[in-house]
Amino acid sequence: MAEVAPSRICAVALRRCLDRDPQGHEAETHRALVRRIARLIGADYANDPADDCAQRAECYFVPDRTLVAEEADALGIGGEADLFGGVVPYAFVATKTISHGLIGAAATAPDGWSHALGEALGDAVLPGYSVFTREDLRRAGRMLLGGGPVRVKAAHEAGGNGQCVVATERELDDHVATLTEAMLQRYGAVVERDLIEATTFSIGQARIGVHEIAYFGMQRQTVDHRGQEVYGGSDLTVVRGRFDDLLAHALPDAMHRAIEQVRHYDAEVMRAYPGVWATRRNYDVVAGLDRDGRHWSGVLEQSWRIGGASAAEIAAIEALLAEPSCTLVRASSYETYTGEAPDGAEIHYRGRDGQVGLLVKYSLVHPQ
Structure with a gap:
């Protein structure tokens, strides 16, 4: 490993998941780990860019989610010496939707979507599709059900939340009915082979x-x-x-x-x-x-x-x-x-x- 260390005097626990309880276990864990990171790089600790430490320091950011490029630019994050985490050009690239291709050429996809990636991933992923409408979800589910039960996963959820296994078309339709077009358009979902x-x-x-x-x-x-x-x-x-x-x-x-x-x-x-x-x-x-x-x-x-x-x-x-x-x-x-x-x-x-x-x-x- 290289031995030239970046000059950093403040590690910042950057909160971007504002729907989470700021005193909950996820936020408290985030802050505790950033304090340990600060010790590793010889830095002070700050809880937010508005803190006095962050205001007077060159910062090393540790956000609680992947940043979009515009956010990173606004914070002055220029490269790997500034961040523990990642930066993406579009928000959807940070979600599980990139793990699969679309159900067809006419399927709905967000701006910036790579139509080549799904095929390029090949057998590095399970059989599956990413979808952004309820109709595409139905089509994808029916295509996969011929090979057994399928797992439907809301793309913006983590830790196993927002998932459902369906074994029949009726179960698929019932689950699709619980999802809104607005949610699917904003975040997308993944439909893939379920394993035991x-x-x-x-x-x-x-x-x-x-x-x-x-x-x-x-x-x-x-x-x-x-x-x-x-x-x-x-x-x-x-x-x-x-x-x-x-x-x-x-x-x-x-x-x-x-x-x-x-x-x-x-x-x-x-x-x-x-x-x-x-x-x-x-x-x-x-x-x-x-x-x-x-x-x-x-x-x-x-x-x-x-x-x-x-x-x-x-x-x-x-x-x-x-x-x-x-x-x-x-x-x-x-x-x-x-x-x-x-x-x-x-x-x-x-x-x-x-x-x-x-x-x-x-x-x-x-x-x-």
């Missing part, structure tokens, strides 16, 4: 200042206070470098394939949308079986912003800095509804959130 016995891999690379890592791992599920299965954290194996450096390590076949799919997906997206750049690139890859027992693997979506695995990413960078001779670390992020955390955990949220109740979020680096 599925495993979700996390593949990513991240750069904070001069510190650059790549990782592979798996997501965990846990049970919340409503008895629902929700995201419970990520277990990562982290190395210095980028995606290519992961392939130098011995990997199970499924993980090797997932990394290759991510490399292809990442390269094709950057080719289709040249205005995209990101210092945090996290990709979810699912592997599982369809109704007929056929195995599928594919990238579900990208995250070019601070996210659920970022606590483990930051912990790994801290561990690599502490041991310069170390080439690989294992780090995990956790979200638990028991209120407990083990000794040695770096806790970044502990409290009773107004939406989800008692919650603890922390990270750990595992002994080698």
Whole structure:
């Protein structure tokens, strides 16, 4: 890694998801992680660009969502030395809709849509379509139902929210009736093959200042206070470098394939949308079986912003800095509804959130 560090004296926790509770667990976690990032780059911390620190400082921004180019320009973000996250030319490029093509040449799409990307992604993604009208959603769903149940996902939702599995045309029509044309036109939705016995891999690379890592791992599920299965954290194996450096390590076949799919997906997206750049690139890859027992693997979506695995990413960078001779670390992020955390955990949220109740979020680096 390069040893020339950017000069930064203020790391800013930039809130752009203004519909979220500013005192909720997501906002509190965001602020806690930005404080850790500030320590990594030798910076002060600011909660907002209006804070005194940000007003008098050259800033390193950590937004809670991917920025559109106009937003980045207005903040003076000129490149990777200014941001932990990503920048896109159009808002839809930050959503899961880019993972699939349209149902046909006449299908509705937002301005700036790349008609070539869907085909270029090939088998790096599951069979599926992106849609921006209810009629296109019906057509796409019916096309896919011949191969088994399909999953419909609202493009602007995260963490498994806004999703529904349908197995018949009647179920599809009932679900379409719950969606508005205005929502679909603004955000879009994804319709894709549903898998059973599925495993979700996390593949990513991240750069904070001069510190650059790549990782592979798996997501965990846990049970919340409503008895629902929700995201419970990520277990990562982290190395210095980028995606290519992961392939130098011995990997199970499924993980090797997932990394290759991510490399292809990442390269094709950057080719289709040249205005995209990101210092945090996290990709979810699912592997599982369809109704007929056929195995599928594919990238579900990208995250070019601070996210659920970022606590483990930051912990790994801290561990690599502490041991310069170390080439690989294992780090995990956790979200638990028991209120407990083990000794040695770096806790970044502990409290009773107004939406989800008692919650603890922390990270750990595992002994080698």
